Amino acid sequence: MKNQITLLIVASLVQGAVYAAEFVDGRMPNTAKVALGKQLFFDKILSGNQNISCATCHHVLTDTGDGLSLPIGEGGNGLGVTRDTGIGRDAVHARVPRNAPPVFMLGSTEVRRIYHDGRVELNADFPSGFRTPAGMDLPDDLENLLAAQAMFPVQSATEMAGQVGENPVADAVAMGDLAGPNGVWAQLAARVAGVPGYVNQMAAVYGVGAQDITFSHVANAIAAFEVAAWRADRSRYDAFLAKDMSALSNSERNGERLFFGKAGCGNCHSGELLSDMEFHAIGMPQIGPGKGNGIWGYEDWGRYLVTQNPADMFKFRTPPLRNVALTAPYGHAGAYDTLEEVVRHHLDPITELYNYDCEAEIVVPSRPDLDLQDCLAMNDASAVSAIAAANELQPVVLTDDEFSDLIDFLHALTDTRSVDLRADMPRSTPSGLSVIE
Numbered sequence: 001m002k003n004q005i006t007l008l009i010v011a012s013l014v015q016g017a018v019y020a021a022e023f024v025d026g027r028m029p030n031t032a033k034v035a036l037g038k039q040l041f042f043d044k045i046l047s048g049n050q051n052i053s054c055a056t057c058h059h060v061l062t063d064t065g066d067g068l069s070l071p072i073g074e075g076g077n078g079l080g081v082t083r084d085t086g087i088g089r090d091a092v093h094a095r096v097p098r099n100a101p102p103v104f105m106l107g108s109t110e111v112r113r114i115y116h117d118g119r120v121e122l123n124a125d126f127p128s129g130f131r132t133p134a135g136m137d138l139p140d141d142l143e144n145l146l147a148a149q150a151m152f153p154v155q156s157a158t159e160m161a162g163q164v165g166e167n168p169v170a171d172a173v174a175m176g177d178l179a180g181p182n183g184v185w186a187q188l189a190a191r192v193a194g195v196p197g198y199v200n201q202m203a204a205v206y207g208v209g210a211q212d213i214t215f216s217h218v219a220n221a222i223a224a225f226e227v228a229a230w231r232a233d234r235s236r237y238d239a240f241l242a243k244d245m246s247a248l249s250n251s252e253r254n255g256e257r258l259f260f261g262k263a264g265c266g267n268c269h270s271g272e273l274l275s276d277m278e279f280h281a282i283g284m285p286q287i288g289p290g291k292g293n294g295i296w297g298y299e300d301w302g303r304y305l306v307t308q309n310p311a312d313m314f315k316f317r318t319p320p321l322r323n324v325a326l327t328a329p330y331g332h333a334g335a336y337d338t339l340e341e342v343v344r345h346h347l348d349p350i351t352e353l354y355n356y357d358c359e360a361e362i363v364v365p366s367r368p369d370l371d372l373q374d375c376l377a378m379n380d381a382s383a384v385s386a387i388a389a390a391n392e393l394q395p396v397v398l399t400d401d402e403f404s405d406l407i408d409f410l411h412a413l414t415d416t417r418s419v420d421l422r423a424d425m426p427r428s429t430p431s432g433l434s435v436i437e
Contacts, residue, residue: 025107030205036201037221040221041054043431046154049162061079063102063104069337070333074093074159074162094158095158097300099330114145117279117306128142144220154188169188202217281387281390282346296376329363353384
């Protein structure tokens with residue numbers, strides 16, 4: 001069986017078994033495909049107006065996120081917390097409604113769902129092997145879940161495509177044309193096929209000529225890069241699981257016991273990624289423009305938008321915790337800017353929800369018209385009450401010392417290789433478009 005041998009590391013000091021991470025590339029990446037994906041990940045040629053790349057919101061200088069509560073997508077300028085909303089007619093139309101999640105460990109074979117609402121997930125009932133918003137239109141030659149995910153940011157008006165009337169890709173998005181001969185994916189593949197440097201690499205990696213390049217080739221290469229570059233499985237916690245009892249300090253070991261015991265974190269944050277890949281409602285504050293839900297449209301009903309099951313209202317996927325100390329802000333809308341704040345929320349969700357200070361907490365570049373939307377949900381008593389009513393977590397009381405130990409343990413999940421990712425950024429791309437925002 002291909003790459004099915006699991007290396008079992010038994011950790012007697014934690015609840016249950018913990019497994020050595022397996023990846024969809026079997027830890028044997030195709031280096032040429034990874035190099036191709038690295039360039040595509042940073043190339044603005046994949047955006048409608050050619051002014052933003054995948055890396056803009058998942059940058060190596062901001063630990064594969066963007067450091068903002070809510071991304072500033074198509075039309076903005078700059079990177080991370082210095083990114084602005086653009087100027088004039090080309091300015092940002094709206095904030096992206098959900099936080100840009102980090103990309104660490106998403107190539108693990110334990111990852112079954114991607115996005116906060118899990119709308120891209122493994123599902124053998126579809127010819128492609130994936131359930132996605134594209135349904136049966138998704139190509140059937142995508143190699144893994146990350147490749148399936150890479151098909152979608154390019155068709156979001158606020159993320160990469162731009163607004164109707166600005167470019168042909170945005171117009172195709174507005175018409176709902178993803179997979180047609182003049183659809184989003186075909187147009188972007190044609191752009192790539194028009195760049196000799198990409199044509200040569202596509203021929204070497206896939207054995208195809210320019211006329212046969214598809215967006216699946218692009219997505220598979222981007223996925224290969226993400227899987228190989230951002231494994232994040234060599235933290236001090238991993239050394240501890242491998243029986244190096246000196247890898248964790250006394251406070252970190254106590255924090256680990258609290259995590260899997262009294263604090264109850266391990267009930268959902270389990271497995272090698274410290275995520276059950278399921279969906280839970282934990283009373284997270286809702287900030288930003290929302291997803292069009294509720295009477296006024298500024299709510300976000302989470303997993304319900306995928307399943308249409310009322311039981312899934314306000315549920316979001318349990319985030320993996322690898323490198324969690326590096327990946328603020330936290331929550332589906334980036335409501336909390338520090339690890340301490342989001343942990344306190346988990347310990348007492350209802351109290352923290354009702355005490356949440358939206359204006360003080362949100363980390364986004366200011367613009368008057370966008371600012372007016374940021375706290376609408378949190379200023380609506382009925383919206384906050386609905387979030388609270390769906391909460392599944394019971395309060396947990398920790399002493400100050402216990403809380404400190406728990407935070408120390410979460411810091412022990414950091415793979416130090418992830419602290420400096422500059423080597424994962426190309427100096428240029430074959431299109432000639434700038435990789436500097």
